[in-house]
Amino acid sequence: MPTLTTNYLGLELKNPIIVASSGLTDSIEKIKELEANGAGAIVLKSLFEEEIVMEMEEQMHAMTNRPYVYPETFDYMEEEPHEDILRKYLRLIEDAKAAVSIPIIASINCVSAQKWIYFSQEIEKAGADALEINLFVLPTDMHRTGDENEHIYFDVLTTVKKQIALPVALKISPYHSNLANVIKRLDDMKVDGIVMFNRFYSPDINIDTLNVTSGQVLSNSDDYKNSLRWVGIMSDRINCSLAGTTGIHTSESIIKQILAGADAVQLASVLYKNGPGYIDILTKEIYSWMEEHGFESIQDFKGKICQSKSNDPAAYERVQFMKNFRNFIMH
Template identity: 35%
Template sequence: MDLKTTYLGLELPHPFVVGASPIAARLDRVRLAEDAGAAAIVMNSLFEEQIIHHEEGLQKHVLSHEDSFAEATSYFPSADEFDLGPDEYLERIREIKQAVDIPVIASLNGTNLGTWTEYAKYMEEAGADALELNLYYQPRSAEESSEQVEGNFVEIVEKVRQSVKLPLAVKLSPFFSSLPNFIKRIEDKGANAAVIFNRFYQPDIDIENLEAVPSLKLSDSSELLLRLRWLAILSGRTQLDLAVTGGVHTAEDAIKAVMAGADCIQLVSTLLRHGLPQLTKLRNEMAQWMEEKEYDSLEQMKGSMSYQHAPNPEAIERANYLRILQSWDVEA
């Protein structure tokens, strides 16, 4: 079965990629990922807070529950391993490039424009095959308009594009007033791919101790639905490659994502739950299903259920909303 796909100009043997996660923090895990058949690996993001050594509580906020899931314990490195400084991060790119043959996609999350462009260059020089811009920012001031936020994002893409020749993926949240318009704007500024969607770690509230506490939960298949809708809408309407992240746990999930238009499938939570051999399992199960359904290639299946090709495109749009609500009734 021909599962080949192209993502960020990289010819991949299949769409399954290790998404940004602690897996990249250990070379032995990276090697195991390659042995399991990963088509590429995305490194965990380098945050500007790490670069400027600001707020040591960052690693506690993100990683304090790193061993909460027994099945994931062996895959989460310690905080010291994951919280790489900027020099260590760049060295890790070099080490991974020497250790494996699969493409390495670096990831960057900044706050100042200079940081984005400076470290994008450093990552290119370190040997990264591509760069994922992790646009993780949550405005909290009423004085900051949506136009300003999105304008800043577009400028980041533009300036990084001017700074490096690396293929650029932009990792997005679903919180845009007009996602298709924003996709067009970053495409015009030189982005090569969009990653649909980032998952935000939301704090919980401890009502006994009256404090906010970090809450780290792995995704499940229900989170794929939002991503399927937007993949289906965007597929065929943009020249950007489309990657899905969040909610792919089974071969059926992966097949749905490709049918909606995904060129690349980034796996994290399912690998943390089941281990890196899950990569092999999902790839084999997808190939078997496609053979049974008489598909010749992934390309033949890709986008077949997008808005442009779906036999019932109104199900993707608002027209289906009322119908779904009316289909439920309250038991007496």
């Protein structure tokens, strides 16, 4: 009888399917339903410090009836609304821990150094099993170097890790000047896990109205390949846990991620499209595939086709369509 258990961030998961941070995980009812359908773990919707600040601003506008609020005005404002949003988040952690037995991973995105410290300490006290740091700096400042930008990630990680004993994962983007080096340095700093890669809101342009609009919110089923490449390249070169995310829509793409060396995967879009019941279908399909191939456990095939163990290691680093595609014809 194959078993789907896996270890992620030092936590035992009954299967490698984690529901990614999103609106799918923002209430206790949804979390219970996800567990009932077989989710291995949950990453709660991120708590955004910026959102709290925006809410404070809205309240100030309402109170002063002015379009602009001077930053100093906030000095006079009570911490009340700020605390309120945080308290609700902490209550969600406490309720989720009481209601389900699968691991609950909190997620935060902060702007100020104090809040990274304060929020993570409070989250640990509320009983979360781990913390995922959701941090991304869009490198648009022409006067900053890649190294300066990357230090923001390193500083936040070391600051948070100093404050709490919980396992800490960092959800990263692929946009770094030297991605392998960044991942290696995070691993050296004892990050407990890396989630690769976050998918971001992106703008689009409407050519009829000539307006900037919102790009497609959900991923496509072919989008998993960039994370597959990097999981495959890095998995046996670092010690921390790895979770693949973005574009993982089928049991086949989950199995590929594990073959490349992922300990777990994080899904959002496909669950928005198909509902929580799809988790049960995915786990059954993985189970059947393992039976068919004689694998007793996830460990039996995890990393079996990472770059160093594959029959064609160069394929992981191939980026140009060279001679193999010279005769490519689209029918």
